[in-house]
Amino acid sequence: MTKKRAVVAGGGIGGLACGLALAQTGWEVEVLEQAPELAEVGAGLQISPNGMAVLDRLGVTPLIEGALFEPEAIELRMGRTGRQIFRLPMKGTAEARWGNRFIQIHRADLHSALAKALRAQPSARVRTNARITGYVRERGGASVYLDRGDRVFGDILVGADGVRSQIRQQMCGGDRARFTGNVAWRAVVPVAALGENAPPPIGVIWAGRKKHAVTTRIKGGSHVNFVGIVEQDSWTEEGWSIPGNVEEALADFGDWQPCLRSVLEASTGLFRWALYGRPPLAKWCDGPVTLLGDAAHPMLPSMAQGAVMALEDAVVLADALSQDGDKTSALQSYEATRKPRVTKVQARSVANSHMFHRHSTLSQVATYAPMAVASRLSPALIHRQQDWIYGYKT
Template identity: 35%
Template sequence: MAHALIAGGGIGGLATALAIARCGHRVTVLEREDTFAEIGSGIQLAPNGFHALNLLGVGQDVRDRAVFVDELRLMDGLTSEKIVGMPVKERYRQRFGNPYAVVHRRDLHGPLLSACRASEGIELVASAAVQRYVQKPASVTVTTADGRTFTGDLLVGADGIRSTVRAHLVRDGAPRVCGHTIYRSVIPIEKVPRRLRWNVVTLWAGPAWHFVHYIIGRGEYLNLAATLDDGARESVSGRPVRRAVVLSRFQELGETARLLLELGEHWRQWVLCDRDPVDVWTDGRVALMGDAAHPMLQYAAQGACQALEDAVVLGDVLADATADDVAQRLEEYNAVRRERTARTQLLAREMGTRVYHPAGEEAQARTAMLRSLTEDDLYEKVHWLHGARDFTRSRRP
């Protein structure tokens, strides 16, 4: 039995803790905040994410809190015309083995946290911000900001896009500021006219901007997210912003989308960041996962799903590992995951520029191409991403 240290108690860190503990190993999760909680708003879960959650034993708990949408719909944000829609009801579920759903982030984090608390093999330590680590041939020791030390057989950095573990391991500096500002608001569904309470993930695309909305919180809230390619260079995270500012930045929105945007209140803004893919995110007994390893823009709606996949692969490769096997097994995890996650990172960037934000002739070409696709064509395009199952299998002989 090995002892795993995990830096970060968010979705990825807790999923990793469950995956490793379910193999019989001992796990200590070190969370920088004084409580284990998830901030943020809505999140999308494709079938590959649910497949990972099922393997972690919390799939049904998340389903009980989810909203199962009928369609992923792309609209022309200027004309209010429908460009394309991909149904995600029964036929989609039969093909990919699981549903497509949207949840509040806390409705994903909560079941993972409850399962970790119920596990005898997992210790949760709050107010423990990992500051540095030191490896020895047979162990790794982390030091927290308040001077405590924890020693284990391996360390997993699940501490997000500004990962302290990554800073020591990859040494590639700050994340790339992509120049897109996103404004987020969550409003009670009672504020939304009944005719606009669509059970659909809807994206209104315009020149250098887009606006997304969908129902979350078991049908009690509408999640709003408006993104502008404004060339922002300063990293911003969760800064409050006045409603009038948000409305002034999306004046081109068509009537229906504008009505929904105007319902938003208590807006907050972020400037989006990601990183270029890297081939190596392990070093001896230390590995990265999720946003610490391969942070991506939200445009493919796969950040959480890829972190969940990472978790189950880590559990898989460590399943029968001894303390002496750890470094080799972490290299295998890296080898299994790097190509798929890099492809997803680059897809997310491409979707932002070529699908959501084009203007003029490029937007017309985008619309013509998408309208030419059948339902089966759309399913085939996402099959590699939504339909993945082999990410759960170790590639060890």
Template identity: 50%
Template sequence: MKAVIAGGGIGGLNAALCFHKLGWDVEICEQAAELGEVGAGIQISPNGMKVMRALGIDGQIEAAGFRPRATQFRMGQSGQPIFTASTAEYEATFGAPYLHIHRADLLDILKEALADRISGGIRTGVTVTGYGQNKDEAWAFLADGSKVAGDVLVGADGIRSVIRSQMIGAEAPVFTGNVAWRAVVPVEKLGRNAPLPVSSAWFGEGKHAVTYLLRGGKLANFVGVVERDDWKNESWTEQGSRADALADFAGWHPTITTLLEQADSFYRWALFDRAPLNQWVDGRVTLLGDACHPMLPFMAQGAVQAIEDGYVLARCLAKKEGIDAALSAYFEARHDRTAKVQAAARTNMEMFHQRTARGKLTTYGPMWLANKIKPDLANQKLAWLYGHDVTA
């Protein structure tokens, strides 16, 4: 059996490894001439690391990434801690580590693992324009007029998926009123204002920031989200200016302002929300990751949910009799879970940006108190997410 995957990002490469593990041949069609990621970090929570372990690449990810000591909420201007949860406790409770890794490093690990296991399974510099199918196979149409056929076609082609557009039609995403900044800075440039070895979310009025370390602690990753309605470009590769980023976080803690002062480049993108889809299967064609459930970044689960998708999809196809039954089982297994993560991210967007003294007190006060009297509360609240194991 053969799977054709449109898209060679993290979701597509991970899915290919999952298919290979469960006995399928794979061919990936990627538009870019070379596989690569714009510099940025991602967080891989225990539910994602369980898939990496099943694929036999968790060791490489741990070696390339950074294991934070804790996750933490702090006030953006003063730096006052609100809530701290030990990642060692996460690992003990959920059975896998919580790691930070550079997107490019994760992509390289997936690519190298795939090259070791599948000969010639990746075609780069080819643009998928749509799909077709009959009762025996599905195929991706390419811009040069050719096609690539297999038993199933997987659209892992991201937030602007052409596979989704053909399957479901044009969408109307809703602008959230938030714009995100991101930057990566060598820690040696930050001096005593370098971020702590924890994953920190910094809360402010109408904005928040996230900082954490990458590559064994050599790089600091910054993501900042600001409420504004004067810029609505969703591109991940559009650059902004240092002056604009500093203006958005003026008066904030020196950890934040020093990061922005020392960064060489700044990327920004507008955040759009999308409702859960009612379908992402059409015959022998299905969707995966951002193509079917793009997420706001406030749960740090976009990549991890795509990783879960790949394993569940491959498992369903390996276990079920018939493509229709397998893809239906995949949709049923993933739809409600990913919709719940989407909703949780939307809720966090509102929680992070309290503007009034009353809002801050009633939102952050109970967090601070709970952290003092019930330090395992984070484990309990995250058990549905981090404790999930799609490989079990």
């Protein structure tokens, strides 16, 4: 019997995971990536237990074992004073409560593990230098057009082509991106370059007036990943790889904890870019065409769930297509399953961003004091608040 054929637009974490999930459930898959080679930017990711459950199911966890870092805890601290607001124990607790670990990893390590697993599938193929310019629905499926003139047909087409998705643009019309008034910084620095002044080997969200930062450990714990988000409207360029300079980063974070200053001073590659928000889409499907990952539900990074949601999407989509019934209904069912959850995560990401940036002392006390009390008196309460997100089973 001829295999059903899926075309996946985009070879990011979402596209690769989707290709893998489909290949493992009997599809012939072609992933089309515009870049000359499969690669990810130099930055970290936190993968919560719900994401690890997907990686387990896809057989990817053993491939990242040597590269991941499992933090003891996630903490919220004040950026300027270092004062701890709450601590969420993770090592051991995450597995016991949510069935899986909470880990931190370099994006490239996760991405290359997914690529390796995908390439090991006899029915999967990855084509690079393949920029999609549009699609057309046709009898039995859909075809994409590549900028070099080829046309590639699939019984289904999955648009996993990121925040500025071409497939979404065609399906839903113009990009409704709005500048959030926030600018992000990122840097990765070897711990060895920081001496005594390394951020603690856990995940820390450093909160403050009109800005926050996050420090994590990646590459097995040998490197610190820094992300800083600052309310600022003088910079509006969206993208991941726009170089920034240390003086400007220090103007934002130089008077915060010395360990943050030392990361910025030691950094040899600092990048900054503007954060855009996009409202939830009215639809993700157009007959045999659907969207996945950031293309379907771009979100602010303040919940560290964008890549994890893309992983969840991948297996939910493969499961929907494994049911009896026609593929168009399967894609509709995938959208119906995923939309409420990702819409909630999108909204919480916006809320978190405000929560980390309280503008006045009064609002800081009103927000953080109850959290500090709850964390000390009833840590289980803080864990319980994460159940819906970390305990999700696909």
